[in-house]
């Protein structure tokens with residue numbers, strides 16, 4: 001069982017561990033043109049925390065929007081917010097203003113730190129909400145922190161271990177974002193369970209990855225786990241797998257966090273880039289097919305560590321590494337967690353039976369003011385949306401998703417959210433969205449559209465609708481496939497029969 005002191009600041013504690021493991025000069029954050037040691041991360045985040053408290057009026061418990069790309073700046077600001085006692089609400093860089101406004105209102109965000117190039121979206125979002133009162137851009141924060149007297153430090157707020165440290169948003173089955181609250185002790189628990197038992201990071205490691213820091217898979221892999229071990233993180237300077245492969249080669253990265261699509265794409269780039277430095281490869285976000293695991297092993301000699309986690313549980317709770325890996329299986333419950341398969345009534349099922357995956361452990365689901373809490377947590381068990389089978393040896397085998405969530409390249413996309421965006425176009429009478437199987441991305445978003453009278457199906461209209469969706473919601477949610485149909489399959493009571501669309505996809 002994990003035991004933490006009553007008073008605990010996860011930001012300060014992670015930096016204490018990093019410096020203890022790697023030494024003050026140990027490599028911490030690597031951007032394409034700059035590098036920070038762990039003592040610089042500690043110092044700069046102290047000064048940023050000072051600015052948050054003394055110039056932005058932050059008091060412990062205030063929720064702080066952190067809107068930045070995967071970069072040193074975002075990590076420095078993340079540590080600063082925690083040290084100042086703020087609650088980090090990190091958002092994906094590609095979110096549009098309307099999506100940011102929803103998050104700001106739901107989480108009652110009062111302060112925002114925003115990366116310079118993303119400032120316009122936050123300015124626009126701020127106009128739509130009364131909550132957000134204090135905003136600083138990365139350049140303003142940097143100037144303010146640099147202007148503090150030499151030697152300025154900050155005593156991290158002595159939070160309670162059970163004080164909220166972050167709120168992570170999941171899009172959920174309805175496509176409506178749900179905020180998951182995680183405490184200071186939860187942030188450490190992800191390092192002290194999955195990372196400690198499954199990974200073997202040390203100060204010599206250099207970690208890379210694709211998931212955004214706003215997604216807890218990325219937060220663990222690129223921030224929390226390296227800090228807890230005193231390892232370094234190298235940031236990919238721009239989106240895309242070429243840049244990822246180039247970063248692996250340039251920085252001699254030893255560990256990588258990405259989704260199965262990432263491994264399949266890197267395999268195609270392996271003849272142009274030297275990926276031989278990689279020794280720890282972690283996959284999550286969608287089930288890892290055995291074929292991808294085998295192809296990667298054949299090409300690199302390294303077995304991918306698969307895992308399933310959730311935003312609700314903060315990170316991975318089933319996984320396996322080294323000789324324990326059985327390709328095609330996600331693995332066994334991570335020490336500290338218990339997992340079981342349940343039937344529709346919530347009774348445990350024996351090995352061999354297929355049912356809903358349930359988990360309990362040191363972290364767990366606490367939705368922000370959401371009545372769906374009681375559907376997710378029952379008798380202490382967190383009921384995931386995944387259907388699994390357990391074998392006699394305690395290995396869990398993925399069967400399917402229990403809901404209509406589309407998982408494309410590791411991103412969770414709620415079908416109703418895309419339908420809603422499509423229905424805002426004047427040509428669209430009805431829209432239905434499903435996940436269609438795709439070799440590269442696991443699934444792609446596929447839309448079926450019934451047109452309003454006066455509009456004709458054409459390639460131009462198809463790309464017009466795709467562009468429209470990208471302008472309304474985050475571009476990665478747009479339908480890559482789009483069929484025009486005369487009618488949607490419905491029940492007699494008018495309910496959409498998604499399964500019939502899926503069967504034809």
Ligand code: 3SK
Nearest residue numbers: 217285308309310311315
């Ligand atoms: O999708 C997953 O498996 C996952 C893993 C770690 C953290 C969060 C999530 C959703």
